[in-house]
Amino acid sequence: MKQMLIRDSEANLHKNFAKGPNFTVMNAGEYHADPENTECVNDKTSVNVNFTDNEMIVLGSQYAGEMKKGVFGVMHYLMPKAGALSMHASATEGDDGNTTLYFGLSGTGKTTLSADPQRALLGDDEHVWCDNGIFNIEGGCYAKAIGLSEETEPDIYRALKFGTVVENVQYFNDADRCRTIDFDNVEVTENTRACYPLEHIHNAKLPPQGGHPSNIIFLTCDAYGVLPPVSKLTFEQAMYHFISGYTAKVAGTEMGIVDPESTFSACFGEAFLPLHPYTYAKMLAEKVKQYNANVWLVNTGWSGGKYGVGKRMSLKVTRKLIDDIHSGHLNKVEYQTVPGFNL
Numbered sequence: 363m364k365q366m367l368i369r370d371s372e373a374n375l376h377k378n379f380a381k382g383p384n385f386t387v388m389n390a391g392e393y394h395a396d397p398e399n400t401e402c403v404n405d406k407t408s409v410n411v412n413f414t415d416n417e418m419i420v421l422g423s424q425y426a427g428e429m430k431k432g433v434f435g436v437m438h439y440l441m442p443k444a445g446a447l448s449m450h451a452s453a454t455e456g457d458d459g460n461t462t463l464y465f466g467l468s469g470t471g472k473t474t475l476s477a478d479p480q481r482a483l484l485g486d487d488e489h490v491w492c493d494n495g496i497f498n499i500e501g502g503c504y505a506k507a508i509g510l511s512e513e514t515e516p517d518i519y520r521a522l523k524f525g526t527v528v529e530n531v532q533y534f535n536d537a538d539r540c541r542t543i544d545f546d547n548v549e550v551t552e553n554t555r556a557c558y559p560l561e562h563i564h565n566a567k568l569p570p571q572g573g574h575p576s577n578i579i580f581l582t583c584d585a586y587g588v589l590p591p592v593s594k595l596t597f598e599q600a601m602y603h604f605i606s607g608y609t610a611k612v613a614g615t616e617m618g619i620v621d622p623e624s625t626f627s628a629c630f631g632e633a634f635l636p637l638h639p640y641t642y643a644k645m646l647a648e649k650v651k652q653y654n655a656n657v658w659l660v661n662t663g664w665s666g667g668k669y670g671v672g673k674r675m676s677l678k679v680t681r682k683l684i685d686d687i688h689s690g691h692l693n694k695v696e697y698q699t700v701p702g703f704n705l
Contacts, residue, residue, distance in 0.1 A: 365557045367433070367500065368498075368499075385416045387418045388418070389429055391428070395422050408422060409432055434450075445492070446492040447645040447646060448490050448499070451465045452476035453484035454481040460575075461574070462687075464581055465578070466581030467607075470583045473486040473487070473518070477515060477563065478681075482565050483560070483566045485500055496572050496574070498560075500560075501559060507531060507554040517565070525558065528557075529556075530554045576656065578657045579657075579658045579659075582603075586624070587669075589659070589663070591660070591661050595705075597657075605628055605643045607626055607627040607629060610663055611623045611625050659705065
């Protein structure tokens with residue numbers, strides 16, 4: 363959590379904590395919850411938040427992401443009450459100062475696509491859009507490490523240096539590579555992770571703040587291969603796709619997921635929303651109109667057929683499409699309407 367939270371100056375920490383912390387997280391992950399004797403708890407795994415006492419407790423889960431996402435849930439409650447939109451999205455900034463938001467569930471490409479060598483990174487997962495622009499809630503990245511290589515994701519691979527916390531990974535067994543991580547090993551789980559501070563990314567922008575977004579990209583992993591690789595959305599389509607949040611859960615994101623499973627996750631982050639999804643959708647609609655942002659739907663799932671028939675969209679192709687969004691090229695091309703979805 364030292365990696366994931368914003369690391370303030372020592373002077374500010376002493377000043378802000380003089381009267382005690384604003385919020386306390388207690389992690390007793392090795393200790394199971396007691397569903398038989400605890401009201402409203404029905405499983406041995408329990409993550410509970412108390413907004414009266416400003417406390418959160420994690421029981422029965424040793425997945426470090428519970429704390430990170432728990433803090434995210436807290437911000438999803440506090441930020442809208444302050445008139446700001448909290449978002450499950452990564453963010454980048456171009457040389458011209460234009461920022462882009464990438465909404466999407468775990469496994470859809472938020473972290474991978476935001477690690478863009480041509481753009482500055484603001485953050486890979488959690489942001490707030492306020493009257494002054496956008497800012498990162500976090501001070502680090504929590505990247506999926508399965509299959510990681512320098513060839514496919516050079517910025518993330520190089521960020522995994524001394525000081526990075528790795529989770530559920532295994533080392534090579536042979537003597538020559540005994541201190542080298544085998545990123546293809548799924549012996550523990552496919553949900554292997556690497557947690558590193560933002561400053562490990564060479565082109566991270568610090569402090570991680572940017573202007574109002576020019577482009578908003580919804581990343582959807584379509585397991586049926588029916589959505590186009592990229593669609594430019596009307597305002598009405600943007601609101602529909604945001605509130606429905608169609609995508610697929612993929613292996614390594616949740617327990618029990620082996621093959622991709624279609625799901626609808628409101629605002630591309632339903633699990634983290636303590637308020638009604640329309641609260642966040644209404645705020646996004648107002649900001650898209652106010653700042654005239656372009657909204658895109660990008661399929662990072664399957665093309666040419668469903669899972670098992672078609673192929674997963676190539677990262678190289680998806681990056682090229684996003685480059686064309688940033689350059690303005692896709693604002694000048696001819697479009698074709700897809701029947702059924704009317705995209």
